[in-house]
Amino acid sequence: MPINIPKQLPATKLLKEEKIFVMDQERAYTQDIRPLNIVIFNLMPEKEKTELQLLRLLGNTPLQVNITFMNTATYESKNASKTHLNTFYSTFDEIKEKKYDGMIITGAPIEQLPFEEVDYWREMKEIMEWSKLNVTSTLHICWGAQAALYYHYGIDKFPLTQKCSGVFRHILTNQVEDLVRGFNDKFNAPVSRYTSVSREEIERNEHLTILANSEEAGVFLVKSNDNKFVMVTGHLEYDAHTLAEEYNRDLNKGIEVEMPKYYFPNNDPSSQPLNTWKAHTHLLFSNWLNYYVYQATPYDWE
Template sequence: MPINIPKQLPAAELLKEEKIFIMDEDRAFAQDIRPLNIIILNLMPEKEKTELQLLRLLGNTPLQVNVTFMKTATHESKNVSKTHLDTFYTTFEQIKHRKYDGLIITGAPIEHLEFERVNYWNEITEIMDWSKTNVTSVLHICWGAQAALYHHYGIDKFELPKKCSGVFSHRLSDPTVQLVRGFNDQFYVPHSRYTSVSFEEIKADPRLKLLSISDDAGVFLIISNDEKHIMITGHLEYDATTLAEEYVRDVNKGIEIDLPVNYFPQNDPTQQPSNSWRSHTHLLFSNWLNYYVYQATPYEWE
């Protein structure tokens, strides 16, 4: 089944080229089925790249998915045109009366700030509180995962000695959990962050279950016991070249930065990196949509 997106969204043509099954709004409305309604709070600076990455994953499912993009009203994005945001994005004020089957909160390049110093923190916490009653399941990515752990469970992030950047090996703690059904015992995930969260604090919290960890990158995948919140500290949604683009960006800014670990062939940044995490990315998103959204959401919200 397809994802249902606005007709003129720029990502649509790229998705068609990749043979991702998409459907415009007119055709979707003519189908007599109950689609899933997913809202994405896109906090990433290069919003169009993130749109494409997430839509590619949401489209790999037998379910019809209506996708809505949300922006912050209290922060103005500088890396995407106002026309794009006005055309394809909504605000919390415009949708807070609605119910959604799923919510995705992305990462954001603001790790150096304490949560309360983020200029849209109050808006983010209002959205997270709203999701408790208006959303079936919430997927939190990178900074979004750290924000959820802090707001819902009181677990703060801490600064790393240097940036955690690269593709790292991970292991499962419980392969029977439906979110990781089909995963290998060992798999690879890209990370790109300056902060992390405490393994000990997460293990000690009876409301949380740690599903995956890396010896080098630390905590990766956490789920709440009520299965409402899923926290991913890495970037499974990244394309093969995303870490390379971030590395070049940082070098051009004059930032002292190491090469991403286990990423460039022979550690040569002129060589093309490959994607070693794609299959597990699709598995996680399809498992989330199936077991935690579709199987759990009501057919009709009260």
């Protein structure tokens, strides 16, 4: 089944070329079914790349999904065009009276800042508080995951001695949860961050369950026991070349960073990386949409 997105969204052409079933709003309105309503709070600097990455995953399920993009009202993105944001994005004030079946809060390149020093932290807190009563389940990615652990559970992030970047092997620590149904006991996942969270603090919290962990990269997948919040500390949504783009961007800025681990074939940055995590990415998103959103959300929110 399709994802329902604005007719002129730039990602539409690429999604169709990849045979992802997309439907514009005009056609969707003629279908007499109850679609899922998902809001994506996109905090990543390159909005259109993140849109494409997430839409291809949300479009690979048997469910019709209506997508709303949201951006910050208290901070103006330096990388996204105003025309694109004005055309395809809403602010929180414009959507806060609505109910949503699911929400995705992306990462953001601000993890080295204390949460309280983030320009839009007050707005972020308001949105996360709103999600408790107005969203069936929220999927938080990377910095978004750390923000959720801090706001909802008081678990702060801590700085790493060097950036954790690469494709790391993760181990399932809980194999019975629906969110990881179909996962291998070990799976690869991209990680790209300067901070981490304490496994011990999460394990001591009676409201949280760790589902996957890496000896090198730390905690990867956490859920609240009521399935309201899912926290992914890495970037399963990344394309094969995304870590390479980040690495080259940092080098061009004069930032001293190590080459992403276990990523380039033969550790040769000129080699084309392979996507070794795609299957588990699709499993995670389809499991979340099915078990935590579709089967949990009310047919009529009112």
